[in-house]
Amino acid sequence: MVWKKAAVIMIGMTLLMIPVYSGNQVEAFSNQVIQQGATGDDVIELQSRLQYLGFYNGEIDGVFGWGTYWALRNFQYEFGMEIDGLAGPEVKNKLVKASNFDEGFVKEQIRQGNKFTHYGGTPKSQQTKKPAGNDSNGNQAPEQSKPKKTEQTAVNVPSGYSQNDIQLMANAVYGEARGEPYVGQVAVASVILNRVESASFPNSVSGVIFEPRAFTAVSDGQIWLEPNDTAKEAVLDAINGWDPSGEAMYYFNPNTATSSWIWSRPQIKQIGKHIFCK
Structure with a gap:
């Protein structure tokens, strides 16, 4: 009987030594909060x-x-x-x-x-x-003579906006307004720029576009569709000073908008399917 009691005690001690995890345990990552600027x-x-x-x-x-x-x-x-x-x-x-x-x-x-x-x-x-120049086994392929690249520069792009800004705006315009008349696409690009310049919004193109709930194209993923040349031209026209929106900060489609707040904004004009407002 003594050995049986000893065995029971040993089993009980072993169970106590097994760690108990809470329901909030993360089964991956480390226990550190990951934030901007982190690496690794x-x-x-x-x-x-x-x-x-x-x-x-x-x-x-x-x-x-x-x-x-x-x-x-x-x-x-x-x-x-x-x-x-x-x-x-x-x-x-x-x-x-x-x-x-x-x-x-x-x-x-x-x-x-x-x-x-x-x-x-x-x-x-x-x-x-695989990186360009590598063969199917991942080895560097023999270097071949390549035509000399000519340096390309943006045309009619004012300082202050990078090529990345232009590309991201073109994605947004295409995702939000493809199918709209050209002037309507320029107006959408203008709204983005007007927000960048406003103290009430983030002061960068990416900050404005990816602000939570700001643009439908971001929420539904259409922001990542490949924009066409028309969207890119619309962005350049807006950057170069054409603002057909009338300095609007917002726009919406009256056929689909359900927010009472957006309907309360002072309206400026309608272009295509979008109403632009302050």
């Missing part, structure tokens, strides 16, 4: 999971920059969480439940210098592309 493995996992879900289309490089920041904020918005651009325990748990992360695969692609066309959702062989 946590950011690689964050970018990979956001890209897996379609919120991040930038490079998976382990650097928490603006692209990662706005992707995270959009993820928080779509999943009904506090929108603060910080990846704490709640955000990490939600990401882990909603996505998959193959750490070995991702880090091997980074080590080889391969670029992700999109992580997740397709066969792994289709998720990355």
Whole structure:
């Protein structure tokens, strides 16, 4: 009997030594809050999971920059969480439940210098592309003579706006207003610029476009459609001073708008299907 009692006691002590985890445990990441400016493995996992879900289309490089920041904020918005651009325990748990992360695969692609066309959702062989000049085994191909590149510069682009700004605005215009008359597309671009110049909005193109709930194209993903030349020309016309919106700060489609607030804004004019207002 003595040995039986001893065995029971030992089993009980063993059970007490097994750690008990709370329901908030994160099964991935470290225990650190991930925020803008962070670097390392946590950011690689964050970018990979956001890209897996379609919120991040930038490079998976382990650097928490603006692209990662706005992707995270959009993820928080779509999943009904506090929108603060910080990846704490709640955000990490939600990401882990909603996505998959193959750490070995991702880090091997980074080590080889391969670029992700999109992580997740397709066969792994289709998720990355090798750097230009590498053969099928990842080796550097023999260098061949290449035609000399001529330096390209933007035409009629005032200082203060980068090519990235122009590209992002073209994406927004195309996502928001393709099918609208050309003047209406210029007007949408003008609204973005008017907000950049206003103290009531972020003071950058990316900040205005990715402000939560600001543009439908961001919420439904159409911001990432490839813009056509018309959208790009509309952006350049707006940057060069044409504002057919009448200095509007907002616009909406009266056939689909359900917000009583947007209907309360002083209206300036209607162009195509959009009403522009102050």
